[in-house]
Amino acid sequence: MESESSNSAHNAVERKKSNLAFAFFCxxxxxxxxxxxxxxxxxxxxxxxxxxxxxxxxxxxxxxxWRAEIEKAYGGDEKISPLGxxxxxxVRRRNVPKEHVLEIIDGVERDTDPAPFExxxxxxxxxxxxxSAVGLVSIRVFGCKSPLAEEFAESLGYALQFTNIxxxxxxxxxxxxxxxxxxxxxxxxxxxxxxxLENPHSPKCKKLYRFLYFRAKRFFxxxxxxxxxxxxxxxxxxxxxxxxxxxxxxxxxRLDFEIPEKPLKISKPKKIALALRxxxxxxxxxxxxxxxxxxxxxxxxxxxxxxxxxxxxxxxxSLYEARAQIGGxxxxxxxxxxxxxxxxxxxxxxxxxxxxxxxxxxxxIPEFFDRAKSMQFAFPxxxxxxxxxxxxxxxxxxKLLAFFSYAKIDGARDAMPLLLKxxxxxxNARSGETAESYLARMGAAAKSVKNFWEPFCVSALxxxxxxxxxxxxxxxxxxxxxxxGSEGVLHLPNRPIADAPGRAKIYLEGxxxxxxxxxxxxxxxxxxxxxxxxxxxxxxxxxxxxxxSALPARSLKKLxxxxxxxxxxxxxxxxxxVSNIYFKSPRKLADGEYACLVxxxxxxxxxxxxxxxxxxIYGITVSASADALSKDGARKLLxxxxxxxxGKTEISDVLPSTFFGATISADPQTEAARPLAxxxxxxxxxxxxxxxxxxxxxxxxxxxxxxxxxxxxx
Numbered sequence: 001m002e003s004e005s006s007n008s009a010h011n012a013v014e015r016k017k018s019n020l021a022f023a024f025f026c027x028x029x030x031x032x033x034x035x036x037x038x039x040x041x042x043x044x045x046x047x048x049x050x051x052x053x054x055x056x057x058x059x060x061x062x063x064x065x066w067r068a069e070i071e072k073a074y075g076g077d078e079k080i081s082p083l084g085x086x087x088x089x090x091v092r093r094r095n096v097p098k099e100h101v102l103e104i105i106d107g108v109e110r111d112t113d114p115a116p117f118e119x120x121x122x123x124x125x126x127x128x129x130x131x132s133a134v135g136l137v138s139i140r141v142f143g144c145k146s147p148l149a150e151e152f153a154e155s156l157g158y159a160l161q162f163t164n165i166x167x168x169x170x171x172x173x174x175x176x177x178x179x180x181x182x183x184x185x186x187x188x189x190x191x192x193x194x195x196x197l198e199n200p201h202s203p204k205c206k207k208l209y210r211f212l213y214f215r216a217k218r219f220f221x222x223x224x225x226x227x228x229x230x231x232x233x234x235x236x237x238x239x240x241x242x243x244x245x246x247x248x249x250x251x252x253x254r255l256d257f258e259i260p261e262k263p264l265k266i267s268k269p270k271k272i273a274l275a276l277r278x279x280x281x282x283x284x285x286x287x288x289x290x291x292x293x294x295x296x297x298x299x300x301x302x303x304x305x306x307x308x309x310x311x312x313x314x315x316x317x318s319l320y321e322a323r324a325q326i327g328g329x330x331x332x333x334x335x336x337x338x339x340x341x342x343x344x345x346x347x348x349x350x351x352x353x354x355x356x357x358x359x360x361x362x363x364x365i366p367e368f369f370d371r372a373k374s375m376q377f378a379f380p381x382x383x384x385x386x387x388x389x390x391x392x393x394x395x396x397x398x399k400l401l402a403f404f405s406y407a408k409i410d411g412a413r414d415a416m417p418l419l420l421k422x423x424x425x426x427x428n429a430r431s432g433e434t435a436e437s438y439l440a441r442m443g444a445a446a447k448s449v450k451n452f453w454e455p456f457c458v459s460a461l462x463x464x465x466x467x468x469x470x471x472x473x474x475x476x477x478x479x480x481x482x483x484x485g486s487e488g489v490l491h492l493p494n495r496p497i498a499d500a501p502g503r504a505k506i507y508l509e510g511x512x513x514x515x516x517x518x519x520x521x522x523x524x525x526x527x528x529x530x531x532x533x534x535x536x537x538x539x540x541x542x543x544x545x546x547x548x549s550a551l552p553a554r555s556l557k558k559l560x561x562x563x564x565x566x567x568x569x570x571x572x573x574x575x576x577x578v579s580n581i582y583f584k585s586p587r588k589l590a591d592g593e594y595a596c597l598v599x600x601x602x603x604x605x606x607x608x609x610x611x612x613x614x615x616x617i618y619g620i621t622v623s624a625s626a627d628a629l630s631k632d633g634a635r636k637l638l639x640x641x642x643x644x645x646x647g648k649t650e651i652s653d654v655l656p657s658t659f660f661g662a663t664i665s666a667d668p669q670t671e672a673a674r675p676l677a678x679x680x681x682x683x684x685x686x687x688x689x690x691x692x693x694x695x696x697x698x699x700x701x702x703x704x705x706x707x708x709x710x711x712x713x714x
Contacts, residue, residue, distance in 0.1 A: 026236045026279055027142075034094060034141045035237070037086045042134055044083065045104060049111040056112040063109050067102060074098045094140040103133035117182045120510055123165075124158070126180070131164075132157030135238070142235060146228030149235075155226055155314075156238060159219035163249045166212040170200045170259045181212070188506045201258055209257035210362040211507060214312065216249050218511045222314030225291035232282045239278040244271055290686070290714060292545030295320065295534055297521050300328020301702050302690045303550030304504045305357050305709030307513065312360075313714055315546060317513040320536070322520035327501035329662065335655055336584055337612025341496045343580035343659060344606050344619045345702065346594075349486035350479050353706035361503040368500060369491035376592035377409050377451065380599065380644040385409050386592065389489045400484040411447030418442055422474055423482040429470035432668045438470035455596045456481070458603055458623045461666035461699040462576050469668040476699050492593060492606065524549070524559045524687075531687040546686050548712065550705075552661060553693045566680055566689075572673030573693060575661040579625035581634050582608065582655040584615045589646045602641045615652060629656040663700040664693045677711060688712050 024032045024039075048054075048062045072078050073088035080088065091101065107129015117123045135153030144153075165172075165180040172178045173196045179186070186192065189208040196205065223242065227235070244266055251264055266274070291314065296307045299321035307319045319326065331342040347354055347369060355365055374388045387405045390398050403423075407413045421427035429438050435457055439449055449465070457465050460476050481488035508515060516536075523535040524547060531547040549556045553573045560567035581602075594606045604621040611617050620638070622629075629637070634656035642649040664670055674695040680687050690708035698704040 024237060026240065026275070031141055031143065034090050035138070037083075037090050038137060038141060040083060041087055041101075042104060045108045046130075049108040056114070059112045060109060063105055063112070067105050070098065070101050070105070090141070094137075096137050096140045100133045100136045103129045104137075105129075107131075107133065111178070116179065119182050119184055120512060123180060123182050124512065127158050127161040128154070131161035138238065139231075139235070142231075142237065144228070144231040144234050146231045148226055148228040149231050152223055152226040152228060152231075152235075153238070155219050156223040156242060159216055159223055160241060160245045162212065162216035162219060163245045166209060166216060166252060166259070167248055168263050169196065169209070169212070170261050171263050173197050174261060181208070185211070185506065185510060206257045207362040209252075209259060211510060213249065213253055213257070214360075214362075214507060215511050218312050218314060220246050220249070221312065222291070222316075225289040225314045227286070227289075229286050229288055232284070232286065236279050236282040239282050240275045243274040243278045247274060290546060292316065293318065293543070294546040294548065295542070295544040296548045296550060297524075297534070298328070298550035298552075298555075298691075299323075299326035299501070299515070299517070300550060300691075300705065301330065301354070301357070302692065302705040302709050303328070303548075304501055305353075305706045306548050306550055306688075306690050306712060307508055308357070308360060308504060309709060309712060310546075310548070310714070311508055311511050311513050315714075317508065318516065318542075318544070319508065319513065320516045320519050320521050320534070322518070324518045325501070326505065326515060326517055327498050329659065330496075330498045330501060332496040332498035333655075335582060335611075336615075336617065336653065338609055338617055339496055340582065340608055340617070340619070341493060341498060342657060343578065344604075344608075344621055345493055345497050346606075347491045347702060348480050349489040349491065350483060351491075351701075351703040351706070353710045354703045356710070357706050358500060361500070361507055363500065363503055365491070366494075368493060368495055368497055370494045370593075371486070372490045372492055372593045374592065375490065376590070376595040377455075378590075378595045378597050378605075378645045379410070382645065382647065383410075384591075384595075387412075390485070392486065399486075402484055402488060403481045406452060406481075409451060411445065411451035414445040414448040415452045418444060419477070419482060422477055427474075429474055431471070433470040434466060434668065435468040435470045435473045436465040438473075439465070451598050455598065455603065459596075459621075460701075462578060462623045462663045463666040464624055467665065467667045469666055469671040472666050472671055472699060475697055479698070490594070521551075521559065526561055526684060526687075529683075530685045546688075546714075548688045548690060549680075550690050550709070552691065553664065554661065556689065564683060566675060566683055569673055569675050569679065572669060574665040574667060574670045576623075576663050576665045577625045577658055577660050578662040579622035579629050579656065579658045581620040581622065581629065581638065581657075582617060583620070583634075583638055583651050584611050584617055584653045585649060585651055586615050587650060588616055589618065589642070589649065597641070597645055600641050600644070602637070625658060628658040628660075631656060666699055677708060677713070681713065 024035050027035065048059055051059065069080055069084045072080050073084050073091060107126055110126045132154040135157040136150060139149045139153045172180060173193065179193055179196065190204050191208050195202060247266055248264060252259065294310045294315040294317050296303050296310065296317060296319045299319050303319065304326060307317050311317045333340055333342055358365060358368060372389060374386045377385045385408060387408055390402045403419055404416060407416050418427060427442060439453055444453065454465055457468050457473055461468050461473060505515060519536050519538055521534050521536055525532045525535060525541060533541055533543040534547065535541050553570045557567050557570040590605055590607055594604060596604055601622060602620050603623050606619040608617040608619045631654055635651060635654045638651055638654065674693060675689065676695045677689055680689040690712060692700040692705040694708040696704045696707045698707060
């Protein structure tokens with residue numbers, strides 16, 4: 001057995017330097033003494049596993065002897081080592097379960113195994129042994145009483161250890177040849193051991209570090225939700241540890257994840273300040289926060305956004321999606337050797353919440369979207385007119401009045417005075433007024449309606465002018481093209497955005513969330529004004545503490561009680577369709593980044609690269625489409641319309657798709673029926689809704705889906 005130096009005084013000098021030992025000063029004498037004994041044991045186990053002068057077999061043998069020693073400590077009064085004897089007294093005084101002490105030995109023993117960690121479950125199990133089990137023993141010494149204390153200790157242990165892993169990632173591989181990141185996660189970010197060793201500050205390594213930050217932060221937030229108010233004073237040492245380690249984590253983020261080779265440390269004055277603040281906090285009363293298991297139903301943009309938010313905030317998330325893969329309408333297809341989105345998904349600069357979702361997953365926006373330089377308007381007969389977007393370095397006034405660039409478009413010049421009035425709030429719509437009626441009342445010229453207002457309305461709201469709610473159209477204009485700067489600039493996908501859910505999957509599974517793709521929810525079980533859980537065909541009833549629906553309105557309505565006020569409200573929501581047509585042609589048609597086909601039922605054309613045979617692929621968007629397009633019907637429509645704009649066009653292949661109920665209608669009746677997120681909470685205490693159909697004062701878009709999730713009250 002490893003020799004000891006003066007009973008529990010093992011490595012006393014080193015122990016006093018640690019963050020754990022630093023936290024003991026606020027404890028009473030007897031408890032502090034027991035913590036010193038326990039810490040001496042933990043430190044000795046670490047030293048055995050970390051001893052560079054001892055082989056792995058010998059380390060395992062020493063740890064095995066200590067495992068036997070602990071068994072004896074919990075047995076009779078058989079003579080054991082001095083430290084073992086002190087541990088015997090401690091575990092009896094504090095009623096410490098044996099399995100927690102043995103889990104610590106199991107955890108440090110993993111460091112004697114050179115095999116890499118493969119999955120999150122592997123690293124979670126390791127962290128449980130070396131950190132969470134330590135916390136589970138500590139709360140016995142602290143004198144915690146609440147049943148929540150054990151969950152809190154386990155969660156905080158993960159938070160501390162995952163912070164250690166991020167802080168030490170460079171030092172661990174350079175000095176010990178160890179990597180505490182699962183192989184599957186390294187592969188997902190395209191990072192090798194060689195990258196961590198030779199180029200640890202590369203962009204791909206930093207993306208990995210941001211993910212590790214997300215994981216550690218998630219467990220700090222979970223701990224915050226689990227902190228039992230009645231045990232706050234007893235947990236003062238834990239709160240000190242928490243404060244120090246969360247400061248380390250945030251310091252690494254402030255360094256933009258330039259992880260130092262020597263592990264970052266907090267200065268002693270800073271530690272003292274953090275400790276005093278933590279002690280003050282331990283004396284304050286605090287409300288009990290919502291916590292536990294959360295189910296998210298539907299894995300489109302809203303569902304993924306909600307699941308990521310809930311996971312980050314500390315809930316144990318299960319994400320359900322009836323389709324075979326997550327992403328909702330963000331799906332990809334292979335066509336003639338090109339990988340394409342199932343439909344063209346463009347985003348505007350004002351899509352702040354949508355872009356934030358990408359950024360929260362460590363994705364740079366240019367990874368998925370290119371900022372368009374201009375917008376082209378194509379007219380029958382071949383005429384082209386271009387409105388240039390303001391450059392990123394344009395002056396403030398030019399950015400503010402960017403919408404004046406549309407004055408170059410035939411007919412749109414007549415719209416400028418009205419646009420300026422709308423921007424200044426001097427031309428508001430009446431309640432229930434349609435966009436067509438509003439424009440007539442404002443005296444809008446026919447050509448401006450045809451060449452500007454109709455394309456804007458159909459593209460932004462997927463509803464024709466004669467049906468669109470005028471107030472919503474004006475709000476949309478103010479938040480996009482009238483906002484100024486890059487708000488009204490279109491961003492075009494440079495790769496399928498269906499790849500983004502894959503990144504979300506990494507983040508969610510990397511914190512232990514469960515993803516059930518191909519599993520539809522057949523029932524939400526409501527009891528006594530709250531959601532008790534859900535039912536699926538595969539698993540029957542599953543209880544949850546919190547349920548979020550990110551399902552389409554029509555799907556949710558079927559799962560609500562018939563007498564529900566929310567269900568009645570959803571009955572007033574109408575839907576509209578969108579059709580997408582991919583076609584292949586040997587001829588290059590559009591010379592811009594994209595174009596509006598003015599006056600055509602084919603509203604937009606987007607170049608989508610080349611097919612394997614070198615021919616050009618184009619995507620056509622038909623907003624507010626009525627019926628499904630057959631292949632022959634799509635070809636006939638293309639033949640007639642494209643000739644008007646581009647001359648006789650050879651089409652070698654066509655792939656039409658119609659997405660039924662792709663958006664909700666932007667008509668006044670539907671707009672009035674859109675529920676606020678708070679409507680669900682008022683009816684069912686632990687039930688929330690999100691989706692592009694929820695009232696966000698935005699039209700039914702990817703941005704409204706993301707915003708509804710970002711605004712979730714927890």
